[in-house]
Amino acid sequence: xxxxxxxxxxxxxxxxxxxxxxxxxxxxxxxxxxxxxxxxxxxxxxxxxxxxxxxxxxxxxxxxxxxxxxxxxxxxxxxxxxxxxxxxxxxxxxxxxxxxxxxxxxxxxxxxxxxxxxxxxxxxxxxxxxxxxxxxxxxxxxxxxxxxxxxxxxxxxxxxxxxxxxxxxxxxxxxxxxxxxxxxxxxxxxxxxxxxxxxxxxxxxxxxxxxxxxxxxxxxxxxxxxxxxxxxxxxxxxxxxxxxxxxxxxxxxxxxxxxxxxxxxxxxxxxxxxxxxxxxxxxxxxxxxxxxxxxxxxxxxxxxxxxxxxxxx
Amino acid sequence: xxxxxxxxxxxxxxxxxxxxxxxxxxxxxxxxxxxxxxxxxxxxxxxxxxxxxxxxxxxxxxxxxxxxxxxxxxxxxxxxxxxxxxxxxxxxxxxxxxxxxxxxxxxxxxxxxxxxxxxxxxxxxxxxxxxxxxxxxxxxxxxxxxxxxxxxxxxxxxxxxxxxxxxxxxxxxxxxxxxxxxxxxxxxxxxxxxxxxxxxxxxxxxxxxxxxxxxxxxxxxxxxxxxxxxxxxxxxxxxxxxxxxxxxxxxxxxxxxxxxxxxxxxxxxxxxxx
Numbered sequence: 001x002x003x004x005x006x007x008x009x010x011x012x013x014x015x016x017x018x019x020x021x022x023x024x025x026x027x028x029x030x031x032x033x034x035x036x037x038x039x040x041x042x043x044x045x046x047x048x049x050x051x052x053x054x055x056x057x058x059x060x061x062x063x064x065x066x067x068x069x070x071x072x073x074x075x076x077x078x079x080x081x082x083x084x085x086x087x088x089x090x091x092x093x094x095x096x097x098x099x100x101x102x103x104x105x106x107x108x109x110x111x112x113x114x115x116x117x118x119x120x121x122x123x124x125x126x127x128x129x130x131x132x133x134x135x136x137x138x139x140x141x142x143x144x145x146x147x148x149x150x151x152x153x154x155x156x157x158x159x160x161x162x163x164x165x166x167x168x169x170x171x172x173x174x175x176x177x178x179x180x181x182x183x184x185x186x187x188x189x190x191x192x193x194x195x196x197x198x199x200x201x202x203x204x205x206x207x208x209x210x211x212x213x214x215x216x217x218x219x220x221x222x223x224x225x226x227x228x229x230x231x232x233x234x235x236x237x238x239x240x241x242x243x244x245x246x247x248x249x250x251x252x253x254x255x256x257x258x259x260x261x262x263x264x265x266x267x268x269x270x271x272x273x274x275x276x277x278x279x280x281x282x283x284x285x286x287x288x289x290x291x292x293x294x295x296x297x298x299x300x301x302x303x304x305x306x307x308x309x310x311x312x313x
Numbered sequence: 314x315x316x317x318x319x320x321x322x323x324x325x326x327x328x329x330x331x332x333x334x335x336x337x338x339x340x341x342x343x344x345x346x347x348x349x350x351x352x353x354x355x356x357x358x359x360x361x362x363x364x365x366x367x368x369x370x371x372x373x374x375x376x377x378x379x380x381x382x383x384x385x386x387x388x389x390x391x392x393x394x395x396x397x398x399x400x401x402x403x404x405x406x407x408x409x410x411x412x413x414x415x416x417x418x419x420x421x422x423x424x425x426x427x428x429x430x431x432x433x434x435x436x437x438x439x440x441x442x443x444x445x446x447x448x449x450x451x452x453x454x455x456x457x458x459x460x461x462x463x464x465x466x467x468x469x470x471x472x473x474x475x476x477x478x479x480x481x482x483x484x485x486x487x488x489x490x491x492x493x494x495x496x497x498x499x500x501x502x503x504x505x506x507x508x509x510x511x512x513x514x515x516x517x518x519x520x521x522x523x524x525x526x527x528x529x530x531x532x533x534x535x536x537x538x539x540x541x542x543x544x545x546x547x548x549x550x551x552x553x554x555x556x557x558x559x560x561x562x563x564x565x566x567x568x569x570x571x572x573x574x575x576x577x578x579x580x581x582x583x584x585x586x587x
Binding site: 050054055056057070071076077082084085087091092093094097100101102104105106107145 | 316320322331406414585
């Protein structure tokens with residue numbers, strides 16, 4: 001059974017001219033775990049992965065597999081499998097021939113082609129030209145290519161992008177199986193909800209910088225409890241909540257949204273002030289909004305809000 | 314298998330798993346077949362104002378060199394398409410993941426470009442013989458098929474096609490844009506070079522320089538060619554400059570291919586893959 005190598009990104013910076021696409025990024029993806037590399041489009045995920053795989057040069061810092069650069073690995077295809085895009089196939093070549101070219105170049109056994117085609121469920125489509133494949137089929141072919149050398153470590157860029165619901169379920173189960181076999185899996189996504197059921201660890205990147213790295217559970221710790229509450233006499237309710245230490249977020253219209261107190265605290269404050277409530281609902285701050293807040297909290301220093309003159313123009 | 318043998322095997326599958334190579338081969342056969350047949354008819358027929366029947370030694374050289382006279386565009390286009398296809402379809406990413414040692418990939422590709430170019434040379438040579446010899450024989454001219462001069466010319470045709478495929482590979486890797494490569498290959502071989510070679514004959518200094526154009530150098534290497542033959546066929550063309558020798562022609566063509574490939578290699582080996 002292939003075992004994974006840790007992936008270590010160490011103070012990695014990649015500049016294109018004056019723009020730092022990746023800015024002093026450090027994190028580790030561990031064997032036996034699925035690490036989600038998350039961030040909005042353009043945050044620097046793909047650039048980081050391309051440097052890791054030797055396709056682009058780092059400006060400074062390193063990205064290695066257990067201390068060894070991809071190109072310096074013995075037999076890299078047997079150690080690391082990667083799928084960086086669903087858009088790297090010649091449309092006139094069959095899926096099987098695409099794998100055959102890679103299998104020969106990487107010096108792998110020919111029977112691996114049938115094995116990986118079967119594993120990703122592409123045996124029947126393998127002899128058709130890639131030009132006729134759906135996005136989901138191209139994703140599966142890319143995954144098959146990554147698995148050709150039966151590697152212990154997998155690097156997958158947006159593997160879930162464009163899959164239909166059945167495909168998403170399939171790949172979740174598939175990646176969990178691979179991780180359970182002891183492999184290191186690093187996968188990127190721009191949508192947390194796509195991968196929140198798959199990943200163990202998360203690394204969140206925004207504008208080239210890491211804004212959070214840790215277990216998925218730590219991300220939920222960043223959630224803020226809020227309560228929606230309403231009463232016939234809203235202003236009296238708002239005063240009672242403020243007196244009890246709560247902060248009212250929307251005092252102008254509609255039901256109140258309170259932070260700083262949980263539902264129990266809000267209920268007690270209303271009871272103490274003898275205000276009958278018409279509504280009391282704890283609001284769950286889901287992971288997606290934590291993720292959005294993390295990735296937008298660090299505004300680009302060069303960006304500035306449009307002035308009224310620019311808006312008018 | 315060594316990494317290099319594997320690279321060659323992988324590149325062979327890459328070429329022969331697409332339709333491009335045989336579509337080009339079909340065009341080559343049609344183009345060379347019609348040209349060789351046409352030349353053979355022209356040099357044997359008693360046409361008004363024509364050169365009249367040429368001696369078999371001259372006629373066969375002209376007919377059997379049809380491939381390098383008109384169809385070098387095919388191996389050139391093959392090489393250019395092979396190189397630019399990787400950029401057009403972004404397949405350099407899986408290529409360099411499977412073999413991150415880029416020089417190995419490059420050498421494998423060079424070998425396969427030479428091999429497939431030579432294959433086009435063999436197809437072209439066989440076609441020119443098949444179509445040309447039939448017309449020559451029908452008009453009572455000796456086909457000289459066993460003649461060492463003819464066999465040597467056919468062998469040098471194969472070498473020339475291999476070098477033109479390499480030329481295309483270098484050009485394509487340098488340009489990276491498939492559209493640009495196709496346009497440049499077609500415009501240069503079909504218009505620019507033939508016109509340059511004919512116009513250059515007007516002055517001694519330009520005629521001397523024109524001998525180093527790739528098509529002219531190829532005619533020197535092969536030992537015959539339609540544009541090179543115009544001067545010999547038409548005595549009114551003044552001041553024929555002595556063409557390059559076979560060896561010089563071969564060296565010019567090789568140097569040009571190697572230079573293009575080297576420049577392309579230096580950039581491709583260092584560049585970030587998009």
